[in-house]
Amino acid sequence: MICWLEKISGGLLNSKTMKLSQFDHKTPTSKKEVVDLLITSGQDSAILAGGTDLIPNMKNGILMPKTLVSLKHLSAQKEHITKNGSLKLDAVSTLSQIAESPLIKEKAPSLAQAAFHVGGQQIRNRATLGGNLCQESRCLYLNQSHDFQFVEACYKRAGDCCYPFPDGGRICRAVFMSDMAPVLITLGARLVVLTSHGERQVDIADFYTGDGLKPMNLDPNELITSVLIPLESQKMQCRFIKATPRGGLEFAMVSIAVALTLDKRDKKCSKALIAVGSINTKPLRALEAEKKLTGSLLKPSNVLEVSKKAANEIKPLPHHGYSRGYLSQLVEVYIKRSLIDIIKAVDNKNGNQIVGKGVKP
């Protein structure tokens, strides 16, 4: 008992709430130098891009890097179309730049939409694309200062338990909340990663591990330099919808990204990708629903079936107080809305009106 009390009072006395602890700050001037510095600084280093995720996490004590390698001298290359037609985005572009770029709005509108819905204005002005893709996963227990919790640390804080899922085995089930990731998954994006022995490319679908302790397939000394969106994805009909409790400045309850390839008469769907973010330890694909949609006509009755199928196969982790049932319902409703929205857009283009008969968007 005394030992327990001492621990608490000691914790409180030592806690410097909301103050960052000491660290080294390095400002390399090239990408190569960033990787070199990450290697020499070892395990206890972190990359500081916008800092909108890293610094709150450092204040909460989730991350305690000894060295921050700042990317402030790396200026973002403007987004452009490469020789083979891919849309290339620099990983240090801010989310404001992505949301406002005319080229991205034209070639990948759902990506611009997703960027527009991250955080508030002030966050978007600092947060970067690469940082958003590499953000820490979140959990109601974890994203608080540990000093006031008076309990043992959880797995993510190098402890020995999990509070939200006490019987779940030794894994961390913090939810991965990026809004950009599901969109890039539906657009089939590839990440260009700079390592100590040159560049490698990763399909973003293979980038997330689903392990809350290490959500990304990225070594501590690797840096995402750019994101490539292939030519064929730029012609897809794509949508992004984010369900939040109050409209703005929130992490999503569920975020839905959809991309469809429609045939010439815009009726038959030849390729479909549906990804759901903020619902599990990594963004999930609705593979059954995609299969159902592929090769079928895009019409309201199909949409109902597809969204039901997706809600059945996507397994939500109850997070931030939302129950499994509620999240499943959100998945169904928002997939339905995004598909209906595509039908509407296509109908408007063709001058038809089929939505509204028996289907409430």
Add this chain to the structure above:
Amino acid sequence: MKQAIELIINGETHDLIVTPNVTLQEAIREQIGLKGTKAGCEMGTCGACTVLLGDKPILSCITLAVECQGKEITTIEGLSEGPTLSNMQKAFVRAGAVQCGFCTPGVILSGTALLKKNPQPNVSDIKKALEGNLCRCTGYNSIIEAVLDASDPSAPQQDQEKKL
């Protein structure tokens, strides 16, 4: 390790010596002594610490001072000229958009940045631009009125969506 940095705050150059773990907000409030920038949640949620970095609103509580080396920063003190308030500040007074006043510096800076980019915003533009600033008193209606009031007077009165 301490570093010497230079911040251009409201047009005035300040030379500071800081450790890397000092945030921009701590530098502005504690070292320079401009207390108009508020320390709210200090976790990047509430927007009370908003300052302008160049033209863009950012959260000073989650920005390191060393990251802003040589940059131009505007705080709430930089908007008024002596006793003369800026248009936005006058509009806030007229609309009664200040209650406890804690969120006000941040809201006014976000609003000022919005009008610089878009001189004739409509209500939904304003709501989107101010989503990063939490206000627990006013219910936002008077704030939105004030920003509309401060927007370009030659612009037509935008009373669509008056019902918020």
